[in-house]
Amino acid sequence: xxxxxxxxxxxxxxxxxxxxxxxxxxxxxxxxxxxxxxxxxxxxxxxxxxxxxxxxxxxxxxxxxxxxxxxxxxxxxxxxxxxxxxxxxxxxxxxxxxxxxxxxxxxxxxxxxxxxxxxxxxxxxxxxxxxxxxxxxxx
Numbered sequence: 001x002x003x004x005x006x007x008x009x010x011x012x013x014x015x016x017x018x019x020x021x022x023x024x025x026x027x028x029x030x031x032x033x034x035x036x037x038x039x040x041x042x043x044x045x046x047x048x049x050x051x052x053x054x055x056x057x058x059x060x061x062x063x064x065x066x067x068x069x070x071x072x073x074x075x076x077x078x079x080x081x082x083x084x085x086x087x088x089x090x091x092x093x094x095x096x097x098x099x100x101x102x103x104x105x106x107x108x109x110x111x112x113x114x115x116x117x118x119x120x121x122x123x124x125x126x127x128x129x130x131x132x133x134x135x136x137x138x139x
Contacts, residue, residue, distance in 0.1 A: 003082065004136055005112060005129045013125065014118045023088045025080070028124050032089045035076065035118040039108050046074050049107040051097050054087055061095060069096045074106035078115045081135040085109060 016022065020033040038044075054077075075090025087094050090107075097105045112132055119125045 003112075003132075005116070005132050007126065007129055011117075011122065011125050013120050013122055016120055021089070022120065025086070025088070027121075027127050029120045030078070030088055030115060031118045031120055032076070035110070035115060036089065038114070038118070039076070039110070044108050044110065044114070046106050046108055048104045049075075049077065049085075049109075051094060051102055051105050053085075054094055056095065056098065062092070065092055066096055066099075069093050071097045071100065071102065071105065074108055076108045076110065078110050079112055081132065082139060088115075 014031040014034050016031060017033075020031055023030045023032050069092045071093050073090070073093060075087050075093050077085040078088045080086045094105060112128075116125065116128060119128060
């Protein structure tokens with residue numbers, strides 16, 4: 001299946017409000033608050049994912065936050081490259097689930113067509129389209 005992304009010349013970066021949660025992934029910065037609202041308003045289904053399919057959290061992990069984390073709240077995973085999903089919301093939940101020995105976790109899976117609109121800069125958007133299409137060529 002060809003899932004090449006095309007540049008939308010009318011793309012508008014997702015606006016950021018002071019209390020919005022953002023997920024920076026290099027040049028790609030996603031507005032998680034707005035993405036979560038989109039998921040709820042558009043009935044994106046919740047599914048189960050295997051905890052072991054996702055790597056352990058990075059060195060930025062906040063150990064003090066871990067006790068307050070609710071592993072029953074679904075994480076958001078985004079298809080960042082064709083067939084490859086990354087946790088973009090809920091890394092602490094995923095880590096706590098791993099430490100508790102849980103095998104599965106609830107998740108919302110979003111495609112690039114769904115999550116690309118939540119990039120916060122035009123530069124990030126253009127880079128993402130190029131990145132995605134380059135990954136398709138290498139399949």
